[in-house]
Amino acid sequence: MNTAIPNILVLGGTGRVGSHLLRHLESRAAQGKVNVFAACRRIPDGSSRGGDSAFGRQVRFRHFDFDRLDTYASALAGIDRLFLLTGYTVAMLEHSKNLIDMAQVAGVSHIVHLGTFHPPGGPASRGVRHFVWHQLVESYIEHSGLSFTHLNPNTFMQNCIGAVDQHSLRMFFADQRIGLVDCKDVAEIGALSLLEPDRHAGKRYFLSTEALTMEEAAAVLSQELGRAIKYQPLSPAEVRSLPLAGLIERSYFECIVDIAEKMQRAELPDFSQTTTDFELASGHAPTSFREFVRREIDAFAA
């Protein structure tokens, strides 16, 4: 390992934001500007231990499991910059705290954290439980004294993929306009922050690039997929009976049901806010929902 080149460790590289982040970083790694490591529970299919991985030839694999403290130190060894992404679980609190502590010990200098969209003082910042958890993690990072950048994305456009069937878009946002952002755009700001930490140190990026009602989103989907898609609002009780209920950790899932209840009562108006933080940080326009659907057309067709 060339110690003159910064070493970047990415968590969540098999997921929606992390996979795009690795792709953003790969070209810089190919130019020899950075070394990129993906910290994962298991080697993705097609890779081989110690060699090229399924992520791409420039990305090296490091074994890491949030639930196994004995994997933290080896994953962080020699790392300069860390992308901290936690899963959909209340365990994000202990996972983040322990990893930040270990990052300090390992000599990491900059952390880019993926949080949530909680404009300060707004109802979502107090009323959505997992948004509060993410704010506590952000405070802990700031308290650590490490250099940091906070990413605060609104609702991922990618959430729509699993919510569309043959003729309906099933979401729990009542009739409220919802700020959306493409995970690829979130990843781009993450990559910029990891590549130029001095420029992005101490900054917070609220990423919410287009606000749509789900009726409007369904209209875009109908046009692009070439079949009639109608918005079918889900009640909180219907959310509880989704297959997702068995897949997401219980406390986090209750946060989603709680959002559904608050949406019915129009108690979370800040979800509809948009920002220009993406344009300001990247220098170009964000991905629109229509562009996103076009790019992911195969995923919607499945």
Ligand SMILES: NC(=O)c1ccc[n+]([C@@H]2O[C@H](COP(=O)([O-])OP(=O)(O)OC[C@H]3O[C@@H](n4cnc5c(N)ncnc54)[C@H](OP(=O)(O)O)[C@@H]3O)[C@@H](O)[C@H]2O)c1
């Ligand atoms: N959905 C939204 O609209 C939204 C909006 C704003 C913020 N967020 C935040 O986004 C974050 C999730 O990002 P995402 O959607 O990109 O995630 P994702 O696609 O669900 O991927 C989760 C990643 O975490 C990894 N992971 C899970 N458990 C792990 C463990 N024990 N040890 C190591 N790695 C583990 C997974 O790896 P495996 O392949 O091993 O499972 C995967 O790479 C959450 O913090 C959430 O609060 C979401």
